[in-house]
Amino acid sequence: MTNLLTVERVSKSFGGLQALAECSLSVEKGSITGLIGPNGSGKTTLFNVITGYEKPDSGSVTFEGTEITRASPSKVFALGVGRTFQITRIFARITVLENMLVATQRDEGWLRGLTRSKSSKSELAAAMEWLDFVGIGRLAAQPAGSLSFGQRKLLELAYVLVADPDVILLDEPAGGVNLTLINEIADKIRALNKSGKSFLIVEHNMEFVMNLCDRVTVMHQGVDLVSGTPQEIRSNPLVLDAYLGGSDEYDDEEVS
């Protein structure tokens, strides 16, 4: 297995707060990698660094051999790294279908948009196909702002998928979602993984992570503490320490 995405010794501080301290991580091609850790351990910051929303102070991020350490979000996306946000972000005042179309051409020159129409037939078909895949195809003509929280999560997943990225970073895909939908999302991720997509998933729902992921990395205070299979992680004393004690931050809902 080769590494698709490699993060090497990345540091990032906000003023006096060291959010990431020489954190390293890798996502193997075709894998589902989990990223867990207590609140404030730097998971979302790491996502932001990978996808270009934050520039790291030091260290490097490589995607398929290309260095993307300080690339812009649109560049990173164009190369094939898609992401969703912890607080779901959709375009509320345009329709669900138009939301999908924003992402269809992930690497198109900025002038091209002026001379082409909003969508081509094949793009519309692809958009509808992914909407149906996540199960909200019947809402295509609705303004996205009218969707429920769970539907927004699905839409966000769908419009990342429509651009056909190679690796997808999911920030708490199961957060605030009911049990049925959690299972549905897990099934979708498995199906996509079978078709060749790699995933990096931040999630607090331990059952979700342990069932789904091939490998799990645990972060604590900006450092990658341990990496291993779900089995190894479960029994690692360092992990229990990180969650339960030894530091002033812990999260009781995560002990399962």
Add this chain to the structure above:
Amino acid sequence: MLRVRNVWWIVALAVLVLFPLFETNPTWTGIGVSALIFMGCATSWNMFSGYSGYVNLGSAVFYGVGAYTMTLLADHLNVPGNGDLFWLVPVGGLGAMIVAIPFGLIALRVRRHTFVVITIAIFFVFQLSAINFSFTGGTAGLQLPYIPWLETNFNKPFYYVALAIVVFATLLSVAVRRSRFGLQLLAIRDDEDRAAGLGVKVFAVKLVGFTLSAFAVGMGGALYAIFLGQIYPQFVFDPIFDISIALMAILGGLGTLTGPLLGALLLESTQQYLAIRFSNGSIYLIVFGALFLLIVLFMPQGVVVFLGDWRTRSRERRAEGALVASDAL
């Protein structure tokens, strides 16, 4: 549904085309020219600010640059005082676009509310430059070639050129709304960072939109310059223009197609009428103030959206009524 809407557009255009043929009183056709200039400018402004959510309160920069480009070129090229002057109107628009590039490069670096403040600041830089540089004639302003047309027919050519600008700005707005580029502007309005994360080159898209919107506003300024026959910095670089354009679009419906057209038509003709009726140049400010309080309170999304919602609601109510009636039977 779509066909019905097209019919309304054709009717509206026909009324606008025929208006000066039936109404020959220069007072009224003069109001028509001003209203059309504002309709074109508001529509063009809305194409960027309405779609992207970046409220530009420095659009008088484009207007003024259009007017000065026209005046300086007419003088430089010795254009005679006749219809030839109209050929310079698009050149005024191009001048505004050229200025829009550095303007946008600076102002679009910042987001939303800061952007508004920066556009106001840049506007005053331009106004003060026009007052203080010698090639602009300073506060004494500049004269345009005298046009020796008869008073009864004087307004007509201006009216039709202004109408052509309105048609152009409207068609451009439609084209942009239907393009991928327009969709990207709307995505930026709703969530700029998310759009960037989906491959939208946000800065380039904003700059292109900003520059495109300058064209029709610059043409409006150029036409206004010939219409007046002379220009002063305070007239063409006018802070009231900045605000009027934005308010017209917001009153009609920000980001809609008909909104800015309707808003500009209503406000500009009301203002002109009040100014003539009460021979007091400022009374419209009081009326406008009250009007905007009402709009913000009762239809914050603008008249067009409000009426659209109202129609949908009443249709639903009627459908419900029909349902109840059929149940009763």
